[in-house]
Amino acid sequence: MAELLEQLAMCVERGKVNASSPYPPDLKGQDGADELAKRALAEGIPPDDVLSKSLMIGMGNIGQKFSENKVFVPDLLMAAKAMTTAMAHLKPFFESGEAHHRGVFIIGTVQGDLHDIGKNLVAMVIEGGGWKVVDLGVDVSSEKFLAAVKENPGCVVGLSALLTTTMVNMENTVKLVKEYDPNTKVIVGGAPLTAEFARKIGADGYSPDPQGALNDLSV
Amino acid sequence: MEAMTSVERIGNILKRQPVDRIGLFEHFWGDTHKKWTTEGHIAEGEALDDHFGFDLQVCWPFNTVAKLEFEPETVEETEETILQRDGNGALLRRHKLHDATPEHVDFLVKDRDGWEEHAKPFLTPDPKRINFEAFRDARKHAAERQRFLCWGGVNVFEMMHPVCGHEYMLMGMLTDPGWVKDMVDTYAQLTVDLMEILFAEEGLPNGAWFYEDMGLKQRPFMSPDMYREIVQPGHRKTIAYCKAQGLPVVMHSCGYVAPLVPGMIEAGIDCLQVIEVKAGMDLVRLYKDYGDRLSFMGGVDVRTLYGNDRREIEEELSSKIPVVKGNYGYVLHSDHSIPDQVEYESYKFFVERGLELGTY
Numbered sequence: 001m002a003e004l005l006e007q008l009a010m011c012v013e014r015g016k017v018n019a020s021s022p023y024p025p026d027l028k029g030q031d032g033a034d035e036l037a038k039r040a041l042a043e044g045i046p047p048d049d050v051l052s053k054s055l056m057i058g059m060g061n062i063g064q065k066f067s068e069n070k071v072f073v074p075d076l077l078m079a080a081k082a083m084t085t086a087m088a089h090l091k092p093f094f095e096s097g098e099a100h101h102r103g104v105f106i107i108g109t110v111q112g113d114l115h116d117i118g119k120n121l122v123a124m125v126i127e128g129g130g131w132k133v134v135d136l137g138v139d140v141s142s143e144k145f146l147a148a149v150k151e152n153p154g155c156v157v158g159l160s161a162l163l164t165t166t167m168v169n170m171e172n173t174v175k176l177v178k179e180y181d182p183n184t185k186v187i188v189g190g191a192p193l194t195a196e197f198a199r200k201i202g203a204d205g206y207s208p209d210p211q212g213a214l215n216d217l218s219v
Numbered sequence: 220m221e222a223m224t225s226v227e228r229i230g231n232i233l234k235r236q237p238v239d240r241i242g243l244f245e246h247f248w249g250d251t252h253k254k255w256t257t258e259g260h261i262a263e264g265e266a267l268d269d270h271f272g273f274d275l276q277v278c279w280p281f282n283t284v285a286k287l288e289f290e291p292e293t294v295e296e297t298e299e300t301i302l303q304r305d306g307n308g309a310l311l312r313r314h315k316l317h318d319a320t321p322e323h324v325d326f327l328v329k330d331r332d333g334w335e336e337h338a339k340p341f342l343t344p345d346p347k348r349i350n351f352e353a354f355r356d357a358r359k360h361a362a363e364r365q366r367f368l369c370w371g372g373v374n375v376f377e378m379m380h381p382v383c384g385h386e387y388m389l390m391g392m393l394t395d396p397g398w399v400k401d402m403v404d405t406y407a408q409l410t411v412d413l414m415e416i417l418f419a420e421e422g423l424p425n426g427a428w429f430y431e432d433m434g435l436k437q438r439p440f441m442s443p444d445m446y447r448e449i450v451q452p453g454h455r456k457t458i459a460y461c462k463a464q465g466l467p468v469v470m471h472s473c474g475y476v477a478p479l480v481p482g483m484i485e486a487g488i489d490c491l492q493v494i495e496v497k498a499g500m501d502l503v504r505l506y507k508d509y510g511d512r513l514s515f516m517g518g519v520d521v522r523t524l525y526g527n528d529r530r531e532i533e534e535e536l537s538s539k540i541p542v543v544k545g546n547y548g549y550v551l552h553s554d555h556s557i558p559d560q561v562e563y564e565s566y567k568f569f570v571e572r573g574l575e576l577g578t579y
Contacts, residue, residue, distance in 0.1 A: 024393075077390045139299070194497075208437055
């Protein structure tokens with residue numbers, strides 16, 4: 001069992017999606033995350049273990065390497081693709097209650113801003129960290145964030161902005177969410193942001209990279 | 220030294236040869252020009268280039284969309300955004316009320332097959348892709364002001380992602396590098412072919428300017444090895460053509476691209492622009508590492524202008540300009556563009572004080 005989970009984690013980390021995927025070249029023809037996740041569940045490995053002892057390990061490893069600039073966006077995207085493929089096999093177990101997310105993470109790019117690459121990278125890594133991700137998309141109003149918070153008690157909120165002209169819209173969203181529930185954690189990220197700005201607008205956390213955002217959620 | 224014309228000054232700056240002062244150029248969000256005009260600082264119809272006396276002018280005369288005659292199809296429209304399918308087969312959502320990069324919603328080109336069906340066959344050097352009149356006017360306008368004119372356009376990285384999106388392009392670099400290399404070569408050849416047609420018809424500009432956003436916060440999109448293997452051949456081809464015409468090359472990139480700079484120098488760039496501080500770029504560090512081989516434009520943290528506090532602007536300028544003017548290879552420019560929250564007087568101070576510090 002341990003070997004299968006280890007192999008699955010490796011496929012996620014290296015972005016080996018399925019047996020027909022030509023990437024990475026040295027694993028060509030071998031089973032990928034798709035087949036291995038299916039086999040793990042068929043062999044009776046608890047879905048929570050598939051998630052926490054394999055998929056999360058694989059994504060955690062690639063996320064850490066990304067933070068350290070040892071791998072780059074293409075590698076992270078491929079890992080996320082492999083992880084998503086494996087997660088599809090876990091979906092019925094999440095629905096039946098046999099598998100559990102670590103929490104709900106609501107993410108979106110703030111109002112006025114249509115950038116989505118950074119937000120998508122963060123969403124991928126956090127989903128790979130075992131969280132259920134509710135992606136509200138781009139150009140998301142404060143009211144829409146608040147509505148999602150109301151629908152998902154106990155969630156954590158992530159706000160993204162790429163522009164100096166739109167990051168100011170984060171403050172209103174943080175304020176609205178905190179007025180509704182001061183205990184709802186809000187983290188922020190994006191090119192123009194700093195930890196100082198995050199503190200100033202009352203956010204609970206700031207990270208310059210996706211793995212840091214995931215680590216913030218675990219605190 | 221006697222005052223130089225902008226053509227002389229920028230020409231020397233790009234070769235790191237003695238000049239009277241550092242150069243001056245800037246990009247603005249569209250809203251800034253409107254606001255300063257409404258406030259009466261800029262005359263109606265007056266260009267910011269003329270108002271502040273910029274040394275450069277960039278003319279972007281090419282259209283490299285795949286299907287040139289395709290009329291954008293509106294799929295959805297709200298009060299603030301519009302979702303359209305364009306001639307590249309890309310479904311993009313744009314903001315109607317202000318300048319912003321569009322959201323990538325979907326693409327017809329997701330892999331090699333899509334590329335070969337929906338884009339590559341249409342990317343021919345059709346003269347209809349060139350706005351000859353705009354380039355002719357820009358040449359005349361620049362010549363009258365003795366301003367350094369750059370042909371401007373995007374290079375291969377910025378031409379690929381509008382067709383297939385960043386995610387498919389970047390994953391393709393791993394899963395099917397041959398496909399991405401084919402896109403690189405196709406767009407590089409198209410650029411060279413169109414330049415040949417334009418310059419034969421209208422004459423040469425003074426330089427070339429490639430926009431090529433290859434960075435995110437604290438990291439480039441791709442590794443330096445991947446840059447050298449896949450993207451650099453396109454840069455080498457386009458830059459070699461420019462050099463053969465005697466045109467120095469400025470390359471713009473937003474985001475953190477410091478690890479790619481050695482490869483960009485190998486490809487032949489003469490000047491790196493815009494050196495985005497908030498993404499992690501460090502102008503002084505770059506100057507120390509590459510100032511003998513490369514000129515720089517930008518790298519002054521635009522956030523120091525947001526507060527409209529002259530002491531903050533002064534501190535930023537005086538910590539950088541006296542250092543980076545050392546090799547004569549610097550053009551004053553913010554590290555991105557000036558938004559409308561910057562007051563006219565603050566930007567004016569930035570220019571005046573920056574040039575004062577940058578006078579030799």
